[in-house]
Amino acid sequence: MLGDPQRGLLTGRLARGCELCYAGLKAVIFITGVCDENCYYCPVDRDRFGRSVIYVNDERAHSLDDIVREAERQGATGASVTGGDPLADLPLTLSLIRGLKAAFGPEFHIHLYTPGRYATPDALVALWRAGLDEIRFHPVRGDYLKGVEYAVRLTRMRVGAEIPIAPGLEGWAKEVIRFVDSVGGHFVNMDEMEFAEPNREALRLRGLRPSDSRQAAVRGALRAAIEVLRWAEGNVKVPVHFCPVSYKDLVQVRNRFRRTAMRDLRWYELPLPDGTVARGEVISEGGEVLGYFRPGGAVELREGERARVVVSYPTQSREPVVCEAESEDPGEALRECVT
Known part of the structure; x- marks a missing residue:
């Protein structure tokens, strides 16, 4: 056996x-x-x-x-x-x-x-x-x-x-x-x-x-x-x-x-070892998405803006979401979702 x-x-x-x-x-x-x-x-x-x-x-x-x-x-x-x-x-x-x-x-x-x-x-x-x-x-x-x-x-x-x-x-x-x-x-x-x-x-x-x-x-x-x-x-x-x-x-x-993630990765996404993908979003105080960034990379935030990292399955819709984390520090948001 x-x-x-x-x-x-x-x-x-x-x-x-x-x-x-x-x-x-x-x-x-x-x-x-x-x-x-x-x-x-x-x-x-x-x-x-x-x-x-x-x-x-x-x-x-x-x-x-x-x-x-x-x-x-x-x-x-x-x-x-x-x-x-x-x-x-x-x-x-x-x-x-x-x-x-x-x-x-x-x-x-x-x-x-x-x-x-x-x-x-x-x-x-x-x-x-x-x-x-x-x-x-x-x-x-x-x-x-x-x-x-x-x-x-x-x-x-x-x-x-x-x-x-x-x-x-x-x-x-x-x-x-x-x-x-x-x-x-x-x-x-x-x-x-x-x-x-x-x-x-x-x-x-x-x-x-x-x-x-x-x-x-x-x-x-x-x-x-x-x-x-x-x-x-x-x-x-x-x-x-x-x-x-x-x-x-x-x-x-x-x-x-x-396999899907590597073939369908968007410029603002980071592939993770478990097959999920993380994307960075710049959001306003009201939660509106103002732009995107690749987690782990540099991003400039203006006053009142926050970084959000969203981890999801690599489906076409990027649903379901398995983690969301917000912070004024993009690196901290990423660490919250991947640790």
């Missing part, structure tokens, strides 16, 4: 989609919130779930052009397509895949998540022919596993499963892994189950509790994952990967933000 519990554990080679996510090179495309499953642990926000809405890197999108612009801003070399269930709107998903390949070329790597309800042979072949490189099944019902077999047999996509792991799910995880291995699948990912606002009450009703030491994770999920990984090492050949909740913030999102 390789890796560490904060960044991931695995029994074999990481899937290509995961490699690119790790480096912050994947644009995350939420193609639809429509999904006909009702998973108690689903972390999708209620303002997205069940709705025909599109987001890319959490930016609202209304067209393929919006998606392409955000992927270009990020410098993405691939995309992960998620939801909801992308196959619940197959024509839209096929159009997206074709559009991304046309815009960025055949090497632009695209992987997709689906429960498998609509993973018919015809749908899977259509996805492959459109250019999908990798498909990840979340088989909430046993008969959905058939989609894994269809995809392996009928296409040349990389095929695997991606499932949550928590105490009580060890047997199900082993069943899924054994099936993927038996049909020639290429990988299985286990995601550490997380507490999020949409699923918090449902998890508590099932006796699950937040971890004391692993932020947002379900208590005991790491222990359950290690049990399954040790079993997999001796019983199957398919690579199995454990993706912890901490990985998203410590690695995936942070690397994506760093």
Whole structure:
């Protein structure tokens, strides 16, 4: 077993989609919130779930052009397509895949998540022919596993499963892994189950509790994952990967933000190590923005003016703001936000 519990554990080679996510090179495309499953642990926000809405890197999108612009801003070399269930709107998903390949070329790597309800042979072949490189099944019902077999047999996509792991799910995880291995699948990912606002009450009703030491994770999920990984090492050949909740913030999102910030930096912004950006604002006594300066650089303030340093995520809107500090000393304002 390789890796560490904060960044991931695995029994074999990481899937290509995961490699690119790790480096912050994947644009995350939420193609639809429509999904006909009702998973108690689903972390999708209620303002997205069940709705025909599109987001890319959490930016609202209304067209393929919006998606392409955000992927270009990020410098993405691939995309992960998620939801909801992308196959619940197959024509839209096929159009997206074709559009991304046309815009960025055949090497632009695209992987997709689906429960498998609509993973018919015809749908899977259509996805492959459109250019999908990798498909990840979340088989909430046993008969959905058939989609894994269809995809392996009928296409040349990389095929695997991606499932949550928590105490009580060890047997199900082993069943899924054994099936993927038996049909020639290429990988299985286990995601550490997380507490999020949409699923918090449902998890508590099932006796699950937040971890004391692993932020947002379900208590005991790491222990359950290690049990399954040790079993997999001796019983199957398919690579199995454990993706912890901490990985998203410590690695995936942070690397994506760093990459985006460096490509989309404004003259008055300073990139910070965690992927956020700091901008300097000269403000009046009433809080009106009079001008900008780059934090850490020299700025002259007139009587009544103050310096404000604002730290935000490198989204197009520069929201949300994570820190604001005002001072007559620009250096002091910066130190307030970065210490």
